Amino acid sequence: MTDSIESIVSPCIGVCAMNQTSGLCEGCFRSIEEIRNWWDMSAEQRAEVMAKLDERQTTSLDFD
Numbered sequence: 001m002t003d004s005i006e007s008i009v010s011p012c013i014g015v016c017a018m019n020q021t022s023g024l025c026e027g028c029f030r031s032i033e034e035i036r037n038w039w040d041m042s043a044e045q046r047a048e049v050m051a052k053l054d055e056r057q058t059t060s061l062d063f064d
Helices: 032-040 043-060
Strands: none
Touching: 032 043
């Protein structure tokens, strides 16, 4: 069973620290604006943010 767009919950994992370089949360990879507005967003807007998170995580990883 797949989740419907209406059932999208916050991607927060409780690791709340903003990366100074990327401006994204190091736990959920959302911007501060996305975090602040999450519960006011429509289901479609939350789905758009969720679709970006894997790519953000991949590009934010620093293996140096």
